Amino acid sequence: DVQLVESGGGMVRPGGSLRLSCEASGFNFDDYAMHWVRQAPGKGLEWVSGISWDSGNTVYADSVRGRFSVSRDNARNSLYLHMNSLKTEDTAFYFCTKDKTHLVAVATSYFDPWGQGTLVTVAS
Amino acid sequence: DIQMTQSPSSLSASVGDRVTITCRASQSISSYLNWYQQKPGKPPKLLIYITSNLQSGVPSRFSGSGSGTDFTLTITNLQPDDFGTYYCQQSYWTPPYTFGQGTKLEIK
16 A cells, blocks of 8 residues: 655744655655645645655745755655744645656646645744 | 636535536646545545546546636535545646645535
């Protein structure tokens, strides 16, 4: 079974940093692009960042560009989201999800499956 | 950036009904429109990709159509398990991969 398990969420003060991890299993991790999508409590889905299979291309939402950095370790079947200069509006559940393709920014992308998510709370 | 607008924002329907949710893009996205279902406390689940392709394991009562800027998710013979929030997502003009605001479906 394909499985994605996020970790690393927690409470942090504004301006602080956090690193999220997503451990993948059940598929050839290095064959697929991966993404982070977040959801503020009670709100809709917001795509955050994506990374191609070989880390050669990374893309970000305007709301996090310059503050967040996505990376992956194919040897460890793991995806990461490094979050700096956190703001209260970054409070959300963060999901990792597998792309259909190995590239980012291609039209044939869709996301399946998704992990259960990890909650990040930014508050003073 | 592309804006995705879903309607209605919420609806209530009875078992056996036919339900239609629409998604409109602010400019043409060809056929690159995906639909997800999310239940409370759970991650989203892919239902339909590239307008009309049913994801493996998804019941055939779900279907999708459209092109350009206007798309539809239809659920025929609504079942109790179909409650939840439905999101459309465009993948044509990326980044960002824009989602609609969601449509909350309640079963009467």
